[in-house]
Amino acid sequence: MSERDETTIPAQAPTGTTPGARLARNMVFYTVLRLLMVVALTLLIIGIGRVAGVDVPVLVAAIFSVVVALPLSMILFTRLRAEINSDIAAVDSGRREKREDLRRRMDEA
Template structure:
């Protein structure tokens, strides 16, 4: 059933992949790019320290790399971040559509639950009141 729902909702233009899988791939790629940037910057900081003749501990080089890579990654990987954001929007819309579809099916063929609930007690209470009043009248 979930496979049918995924195939009927619009997704990315990649044939054979669901929006959730595409989003996961984009997130993994974006994360790998960010980690690679930290590693490259840490290697550069460590290499510059060695070239100057200063022994910089790897931890310190990694901390400098994290501080430098954070804003730099936002600028360098803007297009990949946009893909991730777009994928999140597609998956969120798909989830919202499935949730609304499920709610309408639980209500029964798309009728408004609150209108149906308001109509039924009024009709039933009118019938019960007249029946109960008649029974009470007979009992008295």
């Protein structure tokens, strides 16, 4: 690798992972948490229905749980969403730097 190539390697995060890897990990974790929340709320709605003597269909309970989980996850997972947003910004910044470097190299050639 030339000196120029070495300068374009993005700096790694303090945890030793790249912003793209952190973004992927956080997105998977956030998605799994939200799905688990929907499942838990679905079971809770079905359980409350059974206690009340009402047979709630699973599809209806799932629809209600998705509607409830959206604002609830916005409140409960604020920190994780902020980390995802910062990871997206870091990945975007890295792409922008690579694109500018490529354009600069093409202009030199």
